[in-house]
Amino acid sequence: MKWFAPLALMIPSACALAQSSIEIYGITDAGINYLSNAQSGRIGTRLNGNARWAFYDGSVGGQQGSRLGIRGFEDLGGGYRALVRLENGFSLQNGAAGQGGAIFGREAWTGIEAPYGQITLGRQYSAIVQFYAPILAAQQWAGYMSAHPGDLDDASKTWRINNSLKYTSPVISGWQFGGVIGREGNSGDPGxxxxxxxxxxxxxxxxxxxxxxxxAAKPNTSFFGSNVNSAAASANNMGSLGSLSPESNPVFGSYASAQSLRILALAASYTLSRATVALAYSRTDFAKLGSNAGPNPFRYTGTASFDDIELSALYQLTSRFDIGTNVNYLRGGSVDGKANAAYTTATLGAMYFLSKSTDIYSLVVGEKAAGTDSFDQPSVAAITGMTPSSTSFQLAVRIGMKHTF
Known part of the structure; x- marks a missing residue:
């Protein structure tokens, strides 16, 4: 075995020469949720509901969904690096994989970083998630419960873009830009x-x-149907009306027949000393309803448009204790003469950091709904990630702990 010693010495030298790195990272987020009213189904036209207490993973109203990931790079010389990221979402409730059971459902991509920017290919987030969402309260401290109703503007990482090519520029005088294009690949007609x-x-x-x-063209399948267990265009990947079971996504769940989806989102924030204030606006259009992109039980036509505005503030009381508040107003969805729906959502949050890696937090979210929702019924409150209410009001409370590694 004398040959083994010089060989062993060569291994770290080769690794140093390649200057490569592989890192395993993750987040665990667990907590107790209280929901003042959760639908249990309906009898005739009447929705039933009751209060609920339960243990939930962070993906159900927490600050962040639990995940386990691998990221790595290899220095190729001349300012070039090979990159890879594989990220799995899972539930602490039972260990099940998230995102429809995909092993790397959150992210799965590889690419090249160069002096002129980064090019990656795989399953990736949109530019809205990359550039707009980090300013919002939901992504910073308030969690999925405070996300815009139904996450209709793609700001809370609910959906990804499959088979995608993405470019991200370097930071130039404080500016950065980028874009991504992909397709689901289920159609013989390119584009x-x-x-x-x-x-x-x-x-x-x-x-x-x-x-x-x-x-997104035919968003029912190309965008909302991007998970591995999603259905074809004959089914609805955006929501369900429910009968014996609770409804799913009454905010825009019946707009699956839209030929196209368009989202424009803008946000700005300013930090002075310990305080940060932010303002955000988004416009979401489900255009050309009545196409063959998905089911259309109410025979809608035209375009259902939503306008969302958010105002939030975060204050650092001490080096370990933060408090925040957020108010969001969403209005729209009028189509074929039905009244606009309106959702007013308010959030209060407190975070105490036990260390750089661990914090305990509490979130209180209340939502009031009005008008007529996509299921052509009096709008019910539907706090994002929660089972919708059977009434126009819903209150959610969570006490949780998050650990990053």
Whole structure:
């Protein structure tokens, strides 16, 4: 075995020469949720509901969904690096994989980083997630419960773009921009199920700005149907009306027949000392309803448009204790003469950091609904990630703990 010693010495030298790195990382988020009213189904036209207490993973109203990931790079020389990221979402409740059971359902991509930017290919987030979403309260501290109703503007990482090519520029004088294009690949007509997104951001001297735009053809399958267990266009990947079971996504669940989806999103924030205030706006259009992109039980036609505005504030009381508040107003969805729906959502949050890696937190979210929702019924409150209410009001409370590694 004398040959083994010099061979062993060569291994770290080779690794050093390649300058490669592989890192395993993750988040666990667990907590107890209280929901003042959760649908249990319906009798005739009347929705039933009752209060509920339960243990949930962070993906159900927590600050962040639990995940386990692998990221790595290899230095290729001359300012070039090979990159890879594989990220799995899972539930602490039972260990099940998230995102429809995909082993790497959150992200799965590889690519090249160069002096002129980064190019990656795989299952990736839109430019709205990359440039607009980081300014919102949901992504910073308030969690999925405070996300815009139904996450209709793609700001809370509910959906991904499959088979995608993405470019991200380097930061230039505080500015960064990028875009991504992909398609689900279920159609023989190129572009018939294409999804593309572009965006830009600026961050300097306490001021932050982010903007994104997304366009999806036949969004029921190309965007909302991007998980491995999603159904074909004959079924609805955006929501369900429910009868014996609770409804799913009454905000826009019946707009699956839209020929196209368009989202424009803008946000800005300013940080001064310990305080940060932010303002965000988005416009979401489900256009050309009545196409063959998905089921249309109410025979809608035309375009259902939503406008969303958010105002939030975060204050650092001490080096370990933060408090935040957020108010969001969503209005729209009028189509074929039915009244607009309106959702007003308010959030209060408190976070105490036990260490750089672990914090305990509490979130209180209340939502009031009005008008007529996509299921052509009096709008019910539907706090994002929660079972919708059977009434126009819903209150959710969570106490949780998050650990990053």
């Amino acid at each position: 018939s199920d294409a999804v593309w997104s572009v965006g830009a951001a600026f961050h300097e001297h306490g001021f932050r700005f982010g903007a994104g735009f997304l366009s």
